[in-house]
Amino acid sequence: xxxxxxxxRDFLRTTVLAAASVPFMGAFASxxxxxxxxxxxxFALAGLGSFSTHQLAPALQKTRFCRLAGIVTGTPAKAxxxxxxxxxxxxxxxxxxxxxxxxxxPGIDVVYVxxxxxxxxxxxxxxxxxxxHVLCEKPMEVxxxxxxxxxxxxxxxxxxxxxxxxxxxxxxxxxxVRLAREKVFGDLKIIEAGLGFRIGDPLQWxxxxxxxxxxxxxxxxxxxxQATRYLTGEEPASVSAITTVTDPVKFKExxxxxxxxxxxxxxIIASCNSTYNFGGMNRYQAFAEKGWFQLSPAFxxxxxxxxxxxxxxxxFPPMDQFAAxxxxxxxxxxxxxxxxxxxxxxxxxxxxxxxxxxAARTGKAVNLA
Amino acid sequence: xxxxxxxxRDFLRTTVLAAASVPFMGAFASxxxxxxxxxxxxFALAGLGSFSTHQLAPALQKTRFCRLAGIVTGTPAKAxxxxxxxxxxxxxxxxxxxxxxxxxxPGIDVVYVxxxxxxxxxxxxxxxxxxxHVLCEKPMEVxxxxxxxxxxxxxxxxxxxxxxxxxxxxxxxxxxVRLAREKVFGDLKIIEAGLGFRIGDPLQWxxxxxxxxxxxxxxxxxxxxQATRYLTGEEPASVSAITTVTDPVKFKExxxxxxxxxxxxxxIIASCNSTYNFGGMNRYQAFAEKGWFQLSPAFxxxxxxxxxxxxxxxxFPPMDQFAAxxxxxxxxxxxxxxxxxxxxxxxxxxxxxxxxxxAARTGKAVNLA
Numbered sequence: 001x002x003x004x005x006x007x008x009r010d011f012l013r014t015t016v017l018a019a020a021s022v023p024f025m026g027a028f029a030s031x032x033x034x035x036x037x038x039x040x041x042x043f044a045l046a047g048l049g050s051f052s053t054h055q056l057a058p059a060l061q062k063t064r065f066c067r068l069a070g071i072v073t074g075t076p077a078k079a080x081x082x083x084x085x086x087x088x089x090x091x092x093x094x095x096x097x098x099x100x101x102x103x104x105x106p107g108i109d110v111v112y113v114x115x116x117x118x119x120x121x122x123x124x125x126x127x128x129x130x131x132x133h134v135l136c137e138k139p140m141e142v143x144x145x146x147x148x149x150x151x152x153x154x155x156x157x158x159x160x161x162x163x164x165x166x167x168x169x170x171x172x173x174x175x176x177v178r179l180a181r182e183k184v185f186g187d188l189k190i191i192e193a194g195l196g197f198r199i200g201d202p203l204q205w206x207x208x209x210x211x212x213x214x215x216x217x218x219x220x221x222x223x224x225x226q227a228t229r230y231l232t233g234e235e236p237a238s239v240s241a242i243t244t245v246t247d248p249v250k251f252k253e254x255x256x257x258x259x260x261x262x263x264x265x266x267x268i269i270a271s272c273n274s275t276y277n278f279g280g281m282n283r284y285q286a287f288a289e290k291g292w293f294q295l296s297p298a299f300x301x302x303x304x305x306x307x308x309x310x311x312x313x314x315x316f317p318p319m320d321q322f323a324a325x326x327x328x329x330x331x332x333x334x335x336x337x338x339x340x341x342x343x344x345x346x347x348x349x350x351x352x353x354x355x356x357x358x359a360a361r362t363g364k365a366v367n368l369a
Numbered sequence: 370x371x372x373x374x375x376x377x378r379d380f381l382r383t384t385v386l387a388a389a390s391v392p393f394m395g396a397f398a399s400x401x402x403x404x405x406x407x408x409x410x411x412f413a414l415a416g417l418g419s420f421s422t423h424q425l426a427p428a429l430q431k432t433r434f435c436r437l438a439g440i441v442t443g444t445p446a447k448a449x450x451x452x453x454x455x456x457x458x459x460x461x462x463x464x465x466x467x468x469x470x471x472x473x474x475p476g477i478d479v480v481y482v483x484x485x486x487x488x489x490x491x492x493x494x495x496x497x498x499x500x501x502h503v504l505c506e507k508p509m510e511v512x513x514x515x516x517x518x519x520x521x522x523x524x525x526x527x528x529x530x531x532x533x534x535x536x537x538x539x540x541x542x543x544x545x546v547r548l549a550r551e552k553v554f555g556d557l558k559i560i561e562a563g564l565g566f567r568i569g570d571p572l573q574w575x576x577x578x579x580x581x582x583x584x585x586x587x588x589x590x591x592x593x594x595q596a597t598r599y600l601t602g603e604e605p606a607s608v609s610a611i612t613t614v615t616d617p618v619k620f621k622e623x624x625x626x627x628x629x630x631x632x633x634x635x636x637i638i639a640s641c642n643s644t645y646n647f648g649g650m651n652r653y654q655a656f657a658e659k660g661w662f663q664l665s666p667a668f669x670x671x672x673x674x675x676x677x678x679x680x681x682x683x684x685f686p687p688m689d690q691f692a693a694x695x696x697x698x699x700x701x702x703x704x705x706x707x708x709x710x711x712x713x714x715x716x717x718x719x720x721x722x723x724x725x726x727x728a729a730r731t732g733k734a735v736n737l738a
Contacts, residue, residue: 187615190626190642190650192561198658240609240732246556246636257559259630259640267615271628271640273559280661280678281559289567292649309649363609363734 041330042069042107044092044132046099046123047114048078051137055301056112057086059322065330070108072099072123096123102130109333110135112164112326116211117218121146128157135329137164139222140346142213144354147347154343162329162339163346165226169324171316172295172304173230176286179293180231185309186289188232188268193224193284195299196257196275202250206276215243215254217353221274223299225349225356227284228262228270236262236352237369241360247277260356265369410699411438411476413461413501415468415492416483417447420506424670425481426455428691434699439477441468441492465492471499478702479504481533481695485580486587490515497526504698506533508591509715511582513723516716523712531698531708532715534595538693540685541664541673542599545655548662549600554678555658557601557637562593562653564668565626565644571619575645584612584623586722590643592668594718594725596653597631597639605631605721607736610729616646629725634738 043066045052060068070092071082079093092105096115102108111127113120113136120141124134134154140147140163154161167173180188196216205211206219217225229235241260245251257275264270273281285294291309298304301321306314332339355366412435414421429437439461440451448462461474465484471477480496482489482505489510493503503523509516509532523530536542549557565585574580575588586594598604610629614620626644633639642650654663660678667673670690675683701708724735 189615189647190563190565190628190644192563192640192642194559194561194640196559196656238611238732240611240630240734242607242609242630242632242638242734244632244636244638246558256636257638259559259638261609261611261628261630261640263611263613267613267625269611269613269626269628269642271561271563271630271642273561273638273640275559275656278558278656278658278661281656287565287644287647287650289647292647363607365609365611365732 039334040065040067041109041333042067043110043112043135043326044070044072044094044102044108045112045114046072046096046127048073048075048082049114052114055322056114056326057082059320060326062320062323063327063330065334066110066326070094070102070105072096072111096126099123099126100130102127102132109133110329113137116205117213118142118211121150124150124161125153128153128159128161131157131159133160133329133333135162135164135326136343136346138346138349139213139218139353140343140350142218142350144347144351147343147350151343151347160329160333160339161343162332163341163343164325165341165345166321166325167223167226167299168230168341169328170304170321171319172306172314173227173298175314175316176293176295176306177230179308180286180288181233183288185291185293187266188286188288190287191228191231191268191270191284192272193227193270193298194273194281195220195223196273196278196281198279199250199276207250207254209253212254214353214357215251215256215258216274216276217255217258217260217356219276220299221258221260221272222349222353224272224274224284225262225352227298228264228272229348231284231286232264232266232268232270234264234266234268235348235368236355237265238263238365238367239352239356239359240365241356243357243360251276255360258356258360260359408703409434409436410478410702411436412479412481412504412695413439413441413463413471413477414481414483415441415465415496417442417444417451418483421483424691425483425695426451428689428695431689431692432696432699434703435479435695439463439471439474441465441480465495468492468495469499471496471501478502479698482506485574486582487511487580490519493519493530494522497522497528497530500526500528502529502698502702504531504533504695505712505715507715507718508582508587508722509712509719511587511719513716513720516712516719520712520716529698529702529708530712531701532710532712533694534710534714535690535694536592536595536668537599537710538697539673539690540688541675541683542596542667544683544685545662545664545675546599548677549655549657550602552657554660554662556635557655557657559656560597560600560637560639560653561641562596562639562667563642563650564589564592565642565647565650567648568619568645576619576623578622581623583722583726584620584625584627585643585645586624586627586629586725588645589668590627590629590641591718591722593641593643593653594631594721596667597633597641598717600653600655601633601635601637601639603633603635603637604717604737605724606634606738607632607734608721608725608728609734610725612726612729620645624729627725627729629728
């Protein structure tokens with residue numbers, strides 16, 4: 001594991017450099033520079049699956065403003081393992097039934113909800129009622145109504161709600177946002193974006209409609225959708241879509257693959273794909289009047305890089321996206337500033353994804369304006 | 370200019386090598402090897418625009434089985450220039466009004482129709498009535514009805530009709546067909562394909578709906594559509610589409626850009642784009658169960674190359690696609706074999722493109738099954 005000093009230097013080198021070059025990261029960068037004596041916010045991870053185990057817990061060790069302070073799990077064996085590995089006191093170990101008792105635990109400031117999609121509202125609302133800020137994984141929930149409940153609960157509790165859109169903290173993606181917004185190659189015209197992977201265990205919750213709310217669109221297609229939104233800075237005017245299933249045994253509840261198209265108000269169109277049945281699709285390319293830029297891979301945990309039509313590479317140095325995401329949220333809480341990835345952003349994606357599913361189901365374009 | 374010998378060796382090295390590796394080129398390759406004393410078929414180019422000037426006439430000089438024997442043009446100055454440059458006798462120079470008189474000219478075997486889309490039927494039918502075989506540029510025509518008239522006219526005349534789908538003779542594309550059909554990476558799942566360019570002269574016929582029949586879809590999107598069809602070996606079950614115009618002055622009659630999706634009967638889906646408003650979009654990528662392959666550029670006159678997910682390149686040596694296309698057709702005529710790119714193939718594309726436009730116009734998926 002890296003030392004804190006090393007980690008901090010790394011973080012500054014990558015995140016602040018990236019931030020300095022991207023206008024909408026300015027506030028984050030300056031607040032970071034101005035930070036005085038450090039106070040680390042206590043994070044509790046709710047849901048100790050692979051993502052928490054292999055990404056979030058290690059990333060928390062690299063953060064500047066966060067520490068792993070608690071866990072929420074329904075599995076006693078996991079509680080034991082994590083408690084030992086991360087030195088978590090018994091009083092900071094909760095089940096989903098006891099997590100309201102966090103209200104009495106001042107060591108926990110933020111609950112990071114990493115449970116199946118259809119449980120996000122329940123766990124977010126419990127955390128908010130316990131007076132905690134919430135960082136919730138994407139997709140925010142399985143319906144717009146449940147997303148709204150989460151927003152309302154956090155608002156009522158006076159706590160911040162952020163969605164785990166890690167690429168809003170990733171410098172190569174931010175550079176592409178800059179290229180798009182500053183019209184370095186002129187107005188954007190067409191975006192191609194796709195993300196997919198070959199799903200393993202056929203019994204996992206991601207293939208269960210009730211828990212997942214949908215298939216690859218909800219899980220990874222959302223990255224392609226996000227890309228089209230953060231590159232354009234616009235909200236979809238209409239969507240059309242096709243879903244497909246070639247393996248009806250594995251994909252009996254959710255789509256296997258999906259292709260969707262978005263028309264934005266300015267006339268930009270986006271063609272997107274997502275799948276659970278093969279790997280290798282992980283890119284976007286934005287075509288503008290005078291050139292193009294692309295990232296490939298665009299959405300990976302590491303190794304993101306790209307090219308521009310003028311021959312210049314896009315290759316900011318590697319950084320820990322999860323550490324940046326959590327530190328970003330912690331900074332917002334510490335400085336009482338709004339997060340750049342609030343619940344409202346998650347709600348917008350869920351509304352659009354529901355429209356994409358409706359378009360696929362009906363064979364008709366769905367207007368969102 | 371290359372010598373004939375050099376050209377022949379080149380042609381054999383590239384085309385036959387490619388053919389040998391692609392099952393559906395087998396007949397072509399063996400007939401080529403078996404060819405005895407050469408007889409060159411006389412080609413007349415009908416339409417002496419940029420494409421004939423810069424691509425077809427030079428390519429004819431590199432063919433083994435063809436020679437430039439005549440021209441059809443409505444512009445006397447062009448007739449004079451071409452006659453001088455290519456030593457074309459006065460009796461083999463026609464206007465669109467006199468081209469039926471080709472019936473009396475045994476030196477002309479084939480008419481290559483390179484006029485605006487909406488004139489293809491008229492010129493094809495005139496050539497067929499004069500007893501000539503016809504090679505017609507894509508798109509075949511602007512409506513399915515006119516395509517059918519062309520097929521009928523050539524059938525009635527007992528002459529062959531081929532459409533100028535040059536990539537059916539291009540080894541990198543043929544290699545991708547092999548990878549797909551032989552399931553080297555398993556079953557195909559999703560194809561992304563796009564081709565576009567930034568159109569110049571705002572007064573050209575390509576922007577005139579009556580002459581062009583449509584915009585970039587008809588002109589270059591057809592390559593992406595073709596790719597999805599020759600890779601899958603299937604015919605579309607349904608299509609959906611979005612068109613966009615951001616420059617209503619230039620694009621007042623045809624779409625500026627178009628995105629369309631195809632669902633094939635086996636469940637393969639394709640996401641395609643085309644545009645007249647920017648360059649740099651010229652690729653396809655086919656994702657299969659166990660890997661992917663792509664060409665970028667995929668549709669260019671030269672420099673086509675690609676990669677496979679296993680790290681192997683796809684880079685057959687350069688060749689003249691137009692020479693291969695014309696020699697391929699000449700071989701079919703000489704050996705009385707059917708062309709691999711008959712009028713029926715052009716008709717299928719036109720029907721699909723009309724369905725794509727209908728889907729864009731109505732916002733509803735159009736079934737083609």
